[in-house]
Amino acid sequence: MKKYVICGVSNRALQMFIGPLLNEFSKENEIVGLLDSDPLRFTVCKNQFPQLELVPTFSPEQFEAMIDDTKPDYVIIAGRDDTHIDYILRSLHKGINVITEKPMVTNAADAYKVMQAEAKSEGKVIVTFNYRYSPFHRKIKEMILEGKIGRVTSVDLNWYIDTFHGASYFRRWNRDRELSGGLSVHKSTHHFDLVNWWLDQKPEEVFAFGQLNYYGPDGEMNPRKENNRHCGTCEVKSDCTYYTRWNPRSGASTVRDDHLMAGVFEKIPYTDYRPDACIFDEEIDIEDTYVATVRYDGGSLLSYSINFSAPYEGYRLAINGTKGRIETTEYHEPSRIPFAYPEQTIDYYPLFGGKETIELVKNPGGHGGGDPILLEDIFLGPDPLRPYEIQAGAEAGAYSIAVGEAVWRSVKEKKSIHIETLLKQQKTHV
Template sequence: MKRYVICGISNRAMTMFIKPMLQQFHKESTIVGLLDNDPLRFQICKDAYKELQHVPVFLADQFEKMIEETKPDYVIVASRDDTHVDYILAALKENIHVITEKPMVTNARDANKVLEAESKSTGKVIVTFNYRYNPFHRKIKEMILEGKLGRITSIDLNWYMDTYHGSSYFRRWNRKRDLSGGLSVHKSTHHFDLVNWWLDQKPEEVFAFGGLHYYGPEGELNPKKEDGRYCSTCDVKDSCHYFVRWNARSGAIQVKDDHLLSGVFQNDPPYTDYRPDACIFDSEIDIEDTYVATVKYDRGTILSYSINFSAPYEGYRLSINGTKGRLETTEYHEPSRIPFEYPEQTIDFFPLFGSKETIQLVKSSGGHGGGDPILLEDIFLGPDPLRDYDIQAGAEAGAYSIAVGEGVWRSVLEKRSIPIKELI
């Protein structure tokens, strides 16, 4: 049985790791330590999972003490993005394996530190890129490996975050680049890793445009230019289109996503010194909400990528062009928030010479399109022996996804193309 400690008792840690470890994987794993900078999180976690009542807890500056006392085989990192690097490096120094939430770290400088530390350690890093495990994404990988598309020449990937989910990043710590790396790192590394993995190529150069168009003090729908507001106590919230779209004027504020406890609002804070309802029009926001980017790969493929964090619906459109044909697929996320009829996702393949083929797949239950449960099986049970290709992401994959993400925002700020070799 493997021994695990968890750094960062976030809602993500509780739902993605702790709950499955206590239920599906209790024969293979045991939790021997919890670490966080907020004691209230220990209480919330232990109230939710009575099996952890006697598990020792440690504050953020007690990592070495935790390792010495608990002697874990693995460190799971699910804390705020900017803290990942400290726990990863400390674990590798002790030759302990690491399982970390994406992004692995928030910048290329720290990614290089992780790569160097791993090269000197017997510990290895796993990055939980769960989108790889989505059944449609696995099928696309298999089609590329089979040579169905031929040599891949270009990819178009357009991602849309709706006004509910997209705005949530601007209510919390994600809105500060020094804490999250910006959304081209915090969010888009999901997407860049997918493309890197599909292609099995290394990114070489990035060029991008971007800006802050919807949020921040200059947002066109800002009802009042005033810093320091919170949705719970705001005197102009009934004039805020983002607020009234998702909240009844007389009801409690609900800020829900997979990183927060359900029903979090100001007069019942779940954590110490943590507010998930900061104003999306505050001037401290220093990240972008819109990107268009081009990425060149080392074997010639070109990626055209865009993401918008204030769209009418959530999902993505993907097309992959190859020397033997073209693949297209569209996914709509969060159906309860889509105010129109939409088709079920399929994969359409158009051979260069021939008839269109439509591929339908069995849907999987679980988060991220059914990717989370399969990812967890690979982590706690080992890779699926029936799968004949690599899917689990390591430190190098984490580093290259971050390099592309940082290359995107640097290109926007510096108005030049960014060679990946400057970063990794």
């Protein structure tokens, strides 16, 4: 029986790890400890999962005691991004395996520390990059490995986050770069890891532009310049287009924050956590729009963009190679798309020949069906029939973070950023 402790009893921990461990994977796995800074989260967790009633709970200051008392085989880390580094390093120091949500940490210097610590430890790090496991993303990986497009020369990836999801990052702690690394780390590491994995190359250099276009005090939709507002008590929310788009006056909306259980905040306000801060506050210190170019050590180039206030959610991808091209477009969160859209397919264009359209069976589950397969790999071991590596470790986590940090540093410093230099430098604050 493998034993797990959970550091950070977030909604992600509840839905992604605790629920599956107690249900689908309980035969050979058990949860032996919960750690969080807010006791109210233990209440929510144990109300939802009564099986955990007798499982001991710990505060962050009791991490060592938790490890000594429960002797876990794995530490699962699913709390706020800036808390990851401490739990990862302390777990590795004790030779314990780590399963961490992305981003692994919030900056490249800490990512380098994790790689160094893992090299000296009996424990290993798994980063839960679930986008790798989508059937479309696995198929693209397989097509590249089969040589369908030859040597990859360039990738064009344009990502769109809609006005509901995008605004949610600016209502919470994600809007503070010290806590999240900024959205080029917190969110875009998903995308950078996907490209790194497809290419099987290491990023070398990044140049980027970025701006705060939609949120912050100068956002064009700001109904009134005033700090420290919250949607729940705001006097001008009826004049806020972002609020009224997703919160009709009837109160009948069923849309909830992607990172909260529906209704939990209204019933139990977590300590020091309000997910309804104003998206137009002056304290916002991150960007909401990026364009970036990445050069890889194998010669490939990435052209990337992301917009956190788009009319719909999804992405457009093209991968060019010496023998052909792959294209696909995904429309995500269909319940929030106000127009007809096509089902996702993969289009393959050989350099000389006819187009081929590939349709795939979609898996149930979150992140395009990736979550359930990721969990199988974590709790049952990697699929022995899969002919390529897919599970991400500390190095993959580190290079995705390094690209994300290089993006915002390039924006601030107005120059290209070299990845290896960034990974090995001491942490500084800009």
